[in-house]
Amino acid sequence: MSALLWLAAAIVLVVAEMFGGELVLLMLAGGAFAAAGVDFVWEAPLWVEGLVFAVVSVLLLVAVRPVAKRHMLTRPAVLMNTEALEGQPAVVTEKVDRHDGRVKIGGDIWSARTMDPAQVIEPGTHVTVVQIDGATAVVWLP
Known part of the structure; x- marks a missing residue:
C-alpha cells in the first residue's frame, strides 16, 4: 500500500518540477520511485523506505543534478x-x-x-x- 503513496508522491514531485526547472524536485522524485520499488519488491518497513528515499535523493542531488544542470545550460554554438x-x-x-x-x-x-x-x-x-x-x-x- 505504501508503494502507491510513494508513486503518488513521485508523480506530484515530477509535476511540480515542471513549474520550477531546478531539478531538485526531480531528484526527490527519483528517491520516491526508489522507495516505491523497495516497498513493492520486499515490502520493507516504513523506516527502511524512508531511509532509501533519503539516501537515493541525496545521491541524486549530489551526483546527478550538477551534471544534468551543466548539460542543460551548455548549448551548441549555433549562430542565428x-x-x-x-x-x-x-x-x-x-x-x-x-x-x-x-x-x-x-x-x-x-x-x-x-x-x-x-x-x-x-x-x-x-x-x-x-x-x-x-x-x-x-x-x-x-
Whole structure:
C-alpha cells in the first residue's frame, strides 16, 4: 500500500518540477520511485523506505543534478540571425562605398558599406561580410 503513496508522491514531485526547472524536485522524485520499488519488491518497513528515499535523493542531488544542470545550460554554438551572416561571401549589386551600396548575401539584398572608408567596390565584385551594423552589412574586399 505504501508503494502507491510513494508513486503518488513521485508523480506530484515530477509535476511540480515542471513549474520550477531546478531539478531538485526531480531528484526527490527519483528517491520516491526508489522507495516505491523497495516497498513493492520486499515490502520493507516504513523506516527502511524512508531511509532509501533519503539516501537515493541525496545521491541524486549530489551526483546527478550538477551534471544534468551543466548539460542543460551548455548549448551548441549555433549562430542565428545576423550573427550567421558574419564571414559569409556576398556579391556587390550596387556600388558600395563608405556611405551606401547594396550586396546580395545568400539570396537577400542588403544595404552595405565598406569597412575601409577609402574603398569603393564596383558591382559584380565578391566581398566578405565583416559584421552587420543594424540593417547594414559592413563588407570587406580581400
